[in-house]
Amino acid sequence: MNSNALATDIRPSVRVSRVTDDEADAVAEFMRRVWGSSVTGERVRRSLREGARTNPAVPGAAVPSVAYLRDDEALGYLGSIPVRFWNGRSEITAHWLKGFMVLPEHQNGPVGFGLLREMLRHVDVAATMTVAPPARRLFQAVGFRDCGALPNYIAILRGARVAQSVDAGALDISLPSYARRALTVAQKTGLASLGGGCAGLALRSWNALRAASPMTSIDLSGSLPTRDSLDRLWLRVRQSVSACATRDASYFQWRYDAHRGGTYEVAAVRDRRARRLVALAVVRRSAESADPRLRGLRLATLADILFDPRDGRAGIAALQGAERLARRMGADALLCSTAHPAITRLLRRRFYIKTAGTVHMMVREQRSDHPLSTRVEDWWLMRGDANSDDAF
Numbered sequence: 001m002n003s004n005a006l007a008t009d010i011r012p013s014v015r016v017s018r019v020t021d022d023e024a025d026a027v028a029e030f031m032r033r034v035w036g037s038s039v040t041g042e043r044v045r046r047s048l049r050e051g052a053r054t055n056p057a058v059p060g061a062a063v064p065s066v067a068y069l070r071d072d073e074a075l076g077y078l079g080s081i082p083v084r085f086w087n088g089r090s091e092i093t094a095h096w097l098k099g100f101m102v103l104p105e106h107q108n109g110p111v112g113f114g115l116l117r118e119m120l121r122h123v124d125v126a127a128t129m130t131v132a133p134p135a136r137r138l139f140q141a142v143g144f145r146d147c148g149a150l151p152n153y154i155a156i157l158r159g160a161r162v163a164q165s166v167d168a169g170a171l172d173i174s175l176p177s178y179a180r181r182a183l184t185v186a187q188k189t190g191l192a193s194l195g196g197g198c199a200g201l202a203l204r205s206w207n208a209l210r211a212a213s214p215m216t217s218i219d220l221s222g223s224l225p226t227r228d229s230l231d232r233l234w235l236r237v238r239q240s241v242s243a244c245a246t247r248d249a250s251y252f253q254w255r256y257d258a259h260r261g262g263t264y265e266v267a268a269v270r271d272r273r274a275r276r277l278v279a280l281a282v283v284r285r286s287a288e289s290a291d292p293r294l295r296g297l298r299l300a301t302l303a304d305i306l307f308d309p310r311d312g313r314a315g316i317a318a319l320q321g322a323e324r325l326a327r328r329m330g331a332d333a334l335l336c337s338t339a340h341p342a343i344t345r346l347l348r349r350r351f352y353i354k355t356a357g358t359v360h361m362m363v364r365e366q367r368s369d370h371p372l373s374t375r376v377e378d379w380w381l382m383r384g385d386a387n388s389d390d391a392f
Contacts, residue, residue, distance in 0.1 A: 012070045016118040019065040021045050023074070027067050030074035034101050056254040057082035057093050064095065064122040068102075068111045076102040076111040078119050081387060084246040085125060086238050089370050091246050094125035096386035100135060108134075116142045120364075125372070127363040129386040136360055144362040148339065148376035150383075153352035154299075155334040157327050216278065216313065218321040219268040220328075222260030224252055229277040233306060237380075240309045240342075243373040244380035247306050255384065256282050256304070264303065265329070267321025269314055279307035279314035281322035284389050285329050300331035303384035309342035319350055337383045339376045359388060 019027055025041035032039060051063035061082075068076040079099035084091045097119065102111045112135075120126065120142060128144070130136055136146060224230065227249035234248040245251070258264040262285075269279035282304040302322050307315040326334040336347060337359060348354075361376050373379065383389035 014068075014070050016066060016068045016114045018118070018122060019044075019048070019067050019077075021048065023067050023069065024048070026069055026072055026074040027065075027077060030067070030077055030101075030103075034077075034103070051082075054254055055082050056250050057084050057095075064119060065099075066115055066118045066122070068114050068118075075106045076115050078115040080119065080123060080126075083251070085127075085372060086241065086244045086246055087370050087372050088242040092125055094127060094245075094365075095123040097123075097126055097128040098386055100128075100130070112138050113141070125363075125365040127361065127386070129359050129361050129388045131358045131360070136362065139362050139364075142364070144364040145374040147361045147363060147374050147379065149357035150337040150339055150359045150361065150376065150381060151344070151357040152355045153336045153338070153344070153347045154355060155323055155326075155336070155347075155350065155352045156332075157323060157334060158332045215272050216317045217270050217272055218317055218324070219270065220265075220321060220324055221268075222258060222262070222265035222325070224256065224258050224266050225268045225277050225280065227253070230280075233277050233280070237306055237308050241380045243378045245385055247304070247380075252282075252304075258282060265325045267318060267325055269307070269317040269321060271314075278311060279305070279318035281305045281318040281325075282384060283322050283325040283329070283334070284384075286331050287390070297332045298330055300326035300329055300334050301383050301389045302334055302336040303389040304382050305336075305343065309340075312342075312346060315343070315346045316349070319346060323350075335383070338381060340380050341377060343380075359383075 017023065024044035028039045028041045028044050031037050031044075048062065048065075052060060055061050055063060063080060063082050065077070065079040067074045067078075077099060078097060078101075081096040081098050083094050083096055085094040100112070100115070102109075102115075116138065126144075128139060129150075130139065140146060219225075230249035230252055234246070237247070238244065256264045256266070258266045264285070265283050267281045267283070268277060270276065271278045281302060284301040284303045286298040286300050302319075305315070305318050305322070307318055309315075323334055336343075336352065337357060338344060338347075339357075361379060361381060363372055363374060365372060
């Protein structure tokens with residue numbers, strides 16, 4: 001038998017497995033290729049250990065991530081975020097699936113399906129927030145239900161800059177064709193800046209008249225409140241919420257490294273009479289690498305908000321605090337993505353502009369006596385869930 005015949009009989013070794021220290025170097029190389037990061041194998045190994053140490057859902061348990069490997073090369077990767085879901089009766093262990101990526105030359109093949117199938121061997125209840133239609137179809141193929149898209153709501157903080165720069169078409173803002181033409185002309189002549197400034201001033205004055213109750217105080221120090229106050233707030237809120245990622249002190253402290261000047265800052269609302277925490281909002285600073293659709297506008301994100309749905313005044317105060325933080329961060333606008341009626345009702349009251357949503361929430365669970373809702377409107381869901389606040 002000649003050497004060419006022998007060569008054709010040698011097939012690459014293919015396996016899909018949970019990422020451990022042994023796969024760390026291959027995963028690091030994959031991340032460098034896909035995301036242009038400088039991650040090393042040792043850093044991946046440290047991340048695996050740190051994930052187990054800080055796991056907020058199952059303390060001490062390793063956080064599942066999987067890789068599709070051909071010989072020693074990773075062709076695809078899928079990670080997860082441990083969390084607990086509240087289903088209206090109890091809290092259950094679950095995982096957000098995050099970081100789903102396949103090398104471009106191996107997409108539309110077996111890699112993505114193999115990654116999902118392997119991940120579902122290690123997690124029971126799982127959810128994801130995804131945009132691309134091919135990814136949604138793949139998730140549906142392994143049993144995920146599409147709960148719907150999260151609408152986007154945008155608060156204009158600096159009217160002159162937004163009016164002069166905004167691209168209504170790129171941001172999918174619903175405007176009649178004549179209004180779009182008028183906006184284009186106004187931007188070219190500079191009238192948009194003047195009109196936007198006047199409109200912004202009027203809006204701020206109107207919102208000031210409808211501001212938070214004087215019986216509430218808003219703390220803009222930027223840091224999270226105490227563990228006890230966070231836990232007490234969560235226990236009150238969950239009584240009126242049917243589907244949500246658990247938002248207790250352990251979750252907030254694990255998820256957000258919040259402090260003044262940091263990536264995240266917190267506005268905490270307290271009732272002066274009861275002397276207790278009644279709401280909080282978490283704002284993410286505008287990313288340095290701006291989305292080209294924004295044309296240089298700085299967009300902060302309302303990553304999270306928590307208040308009793310029965311207490312609209314606390315929710316209004318939290319939004320007011322979030323807007324103040326965003327202005328302090330130098331943002332021109334504040335983005336909020338949610339579908340829960342208790343939140344969207346308040347967003348409309350403060351004249352947030354609604355735009356079409358592209359992020360879909362999907363969920364999968366094997367069996368449950370009290371299953372999770374598959375309607376996105378039932379979920380207390382924000383951009384901070386599944387770490388989905390890092391891009392517009």
